[in-house]
Amino acid sequence: xxxxxxxxxxxRGLAFRILLFLSLALLPLGLxxxxxxxxxxxxxxxxxxxxxxxxxxxxxxAERAAIQEGFGVAKALTSIxxxxxxxxxxxxxxxxxxxxxxNLYSLVGFLPVTGKMECSSSDKTFDFxxxxxxxxxxxxxxxxxTASRDAPLSSQSVVALSQPxxxxxxxLGYVVLSIPTLAISQTPATEIxxxxxxxxxxxxxGFLLTADDSVExxxxxxxVNRKLSLLVGSDPxxxxxxxxxxxxxxxxVVPIVPGVVYAMSIWSDVVPFAQIARTSSLSxxxxxLMWIASLVxxxxxxxxxxxxxxxxxxxxxxxxxxxxRLPRAGMGMGVPREIVDxxxxxxxxxxxxxxxxxxLEDNLRQKNILLKEVHHRVKNNLQLISSIMxxxxxxxxxxxxxxxxxxxxxxxxxxxxxxxxxYQNDDLQRVDGGALVRDIVKQQLSVGxxxxxxxxxxxxxxxxxxxxxxxAPLSLTVSEAVTNALKYFGAQEGERPCLDISLKYDGxxxxxxxxxxxxxxxxxxxxxxxxxxLINAFxxxxxxxxxxxxxxxxxxxxxxxxxxxxxxxxxxx
Numbered sequence: 001x002x003x004x005x006x007x008x009x010x011x012r013g014l015a016f017r018i019l020l021f022l023s024l025a026l027l028p029l030g031l032x033x034x035x036x037x038x039x040x041x042x043x044x045x046x047x048x049x050x051x052x053x054x055x056x057x058x059x060x061x062a063e064r065a066a067i068q069e070g071f072g073v074a075k076a077l078t079s080i081x082x083x084x085x086x087x088x089x090x091x092x093x094x095x096x097x098x099x100x101x102x103n104l105y106s107l108v109g110f111l112p113v114t115g116k117m118e119c120s121s122s123d124k125t126f127d128f129x130x131x132x133x134x135x136x137x138x139x140x141x142x143x144x145x146t147a148s149r150d151a152p153l154s155s156q157s158v159v160a161l162s163q164p165x166x167x168x169x170x171x172l173g174y175v176v177l178s179i180p181t182l183a184i185s186q187t188p189a190t191e192i193x194x195x196x197x198x199x200x201x202x203x204x205x206g207f208l209l210t211a212d213d214s215v216e217x218x219x220x221x222x223x224v225n226r227k228l229s230l231l232v233g234s235d236p237x238x239x240x241x242x243x244x245x246x247x248x249x250x251x252x253v254v255p256i257v258p259g260v261v262y263a264m265s266i267w268s269d270v271v272p273f274a275q276i277a278r279t280s281s282l283s284x285x286x287x288x289l290m291w292i293a294s295l296v297x298x299x300x301x302x303x304x305x306x307x308x309x310x311x312x313x314x315x316x317x318x319x320x321x322x323x324x325r326l327p328r329a330g331m332g333m334g335v336p337r338e339i340v341d342x343x344x345x346x347x348x349x350x351x352x353x354x355x356x357x358x359x360l361e362d363n364l365r366q367k368n369i370l371l372k373e374v375h376h377r378v379k380n381n382l383q384l385i386s387s388i389m390x391x392x393x394x395x396x397x398x399x400x401x402x403x404x405x406x407x408x409x410x411x412x413x414x415x416x417x418x419x420x421x422x423y424q425n426d427d428l429q430r431v432d433g434g435a436l437v438r439d440i441v442k443q444q445l446s447v448g449x450x451x452x453x454x455x456x457x458x459x460x461x462x463x464x465x466x467x468x469x470x471x472a473p474l475s476l477t478v479s480e481a482v483t484n485a486l487k488y489f490g491a492q493e494g495e496r497p498c499l500d501i502s503l504k505y506d507g508x509x510x511x512x513x514x515x516x517x518x519x520x521x522x523x524x525x526x527x528x529x530x531x532x533x534l535i536n537a538f539x540x541x542x543x544x545x546x547x548x549x550x551x552x553x554x555x556x557x558x559x560x561x562x563x564x565x566x567x568x569x570x571x572x573x
Contacts, residue, residue, distance in 0.1 A: 014310070015302055022298050026291055033287040049238040052252040052267065059199045060263035063210055064256045066184050067161065067201070070105070071143060071257060074163035074175045081110050081119065081165060081175055091119035107153050107178035111162070113138050113171065120176075122153045137162070141171045145261045147181075147209045157181040159209050184210055196265040197221060197249070203261060204232045220244045221266045223251055233259060240269070309339045313346065320350050324357075375419040382416035407483065407531075410447070414440050414479035418471050431471040433511070434461030437503050440478045448486040453497065455489065460502040464511050467564060473538035474513070474561075480531045480538070481515040481557045490520020492553060509563050516556040535559075 057064070077098070084091035091110065099108045099121035109120025115129025115138075128134055137144065141164035151158045158178040165172045200218045201209040206228035211218035222228065223241035231237065236254045243249050243266075250267040309331055316327045331343055389409045396402040421436045438461050449455060466474065482501070491497040500516040532548075535557070539546040544561025 015299055015307060018302055019295050019299060026294060030287045030291055037286060052238050053236045053254055056252040056254050056263060056265035059196060059265055062184055063201050063263060066179055067256050067261050070161040070177045070179055071163060074161055074177050077175050078163060078165045082167060088118050096121040105177045106156060106158055106180045109176050110173055111176050112173040124153055126152055143260050145203045145209060147207060151178055181210055196267050198266045199263060201256060201261055201263050202228045205229055305336055309335050313343055317346060324354060326350055379416045379419040382412050386412050410479050410483060411476060413443060414475045415472060418475045430465045431468055433464035433466040433474060434503055436471055436475055437461055437478050440475050441482055441501055444479060444482040448483060456496050456498045458500045462504050464503060470542055473541040477535055477538040477559060480534050484531050485515055485517035488519060489517040491518050509565055511561060511563055513559040516554050518553045519555050
């Protein structure tokens, strides 16, 4: 399925580009989906929070009723206590009678600024001035709620509610009511469908007042990363945190008496309507998942409908380029019409190319045959001229005339050898220089060297590819140089005459022709100099340099000439 996408340069592939543009096309829809989903998720979170807060209020109805009623009673008692504040006995009798008649409180009393509680429902007098936070209570008079696990007067676990008492602007103390914790816990709870793990109440200092379970067990369920005192004064809120055991919990906080007492429900994060802050990530994940699914489907369709067939068509083109073979079968069924049209156009083009190449090959073959025929006829004509000259040589009356005709005949035969090499070679554009020189030397030796000369001949030829325009002056140079060597060779007394001929590369694009022969004692007779003139002329045609030297008994002719690697331009005359 990933063919055409993971192969080669991914970013230049058709699949990548189409998927990129598809992603850009889906981007506005994706953004709209994310925004709408996040809005739905936000509204869902708000609904979940409201549900948690409502359930928390229902779950804390017992604590709410007891504490709110207690503060109401304490506020009502402030007016009465103000009347009996100077009469300890009357105050004691009234508060005790009220405590007994209400049967809701374990203690009802008045705590003056001195800290010595004498007016209370208890028969005992107790001094609270040494208690922690006493000074702070007297300096900042306000409603308060505290918890005591072992109250000094009632000897039980209570929640103490303190209502400040003023006479005008003068602070006199607190009216204190102690609500037994057991009485609050035994209050019938409101029936709810799903109950929290625990419900606790706490005061402004973040100290626990009550709990569904024991206060010690409830302390393990409190949030680790947020202090309860920081929640005082805030609006009802819901937040997620971990408890002391590292377990995820959802916490909902509502005020019972704003600024004084708050209730907090603790929920496990597996409760469906308590799963807060999870839909935010889901709101992003779902559009991304839809985008990925769209890309997968688009890529699958693109790969199945286009890329696979395009790659197959590309393979057919490569095979045709390598071996000129047309595809045996078409694309098959299910291929899009556009790709079928492309394949048919390719097959038609390939058939046209094959026909054109066959026609060109046939024309080239005919041209080669014609060129070979031309070179063959030129060679035959040159040999015919050589035969006519041979008849003239036999009829010549003087030796000089026969010698001149003989030299001219050798030159004509050298040209005939060039044309013979051309039509015998498959490549009419190049000539094997080594083979050409070998044939010319063989021809010269067979004519100009007698059987009893005793000459030692050394020949070394490399296969040097020459242009036909260079082959003619080279062959004539060899013919003239070998003729001169055979004319003037000799040897010292007691030694054999030697002839050394070589054609070698002396670089990647240059060659050297060397013809050296030994000479005998004495001064050779002077010639006409025509051969030397011809050799120099042929060397210029080759753009070469000719060197003639005499070193001891060796007479040496060296021709260095360049070898063009590209064939010379042919003009249509």
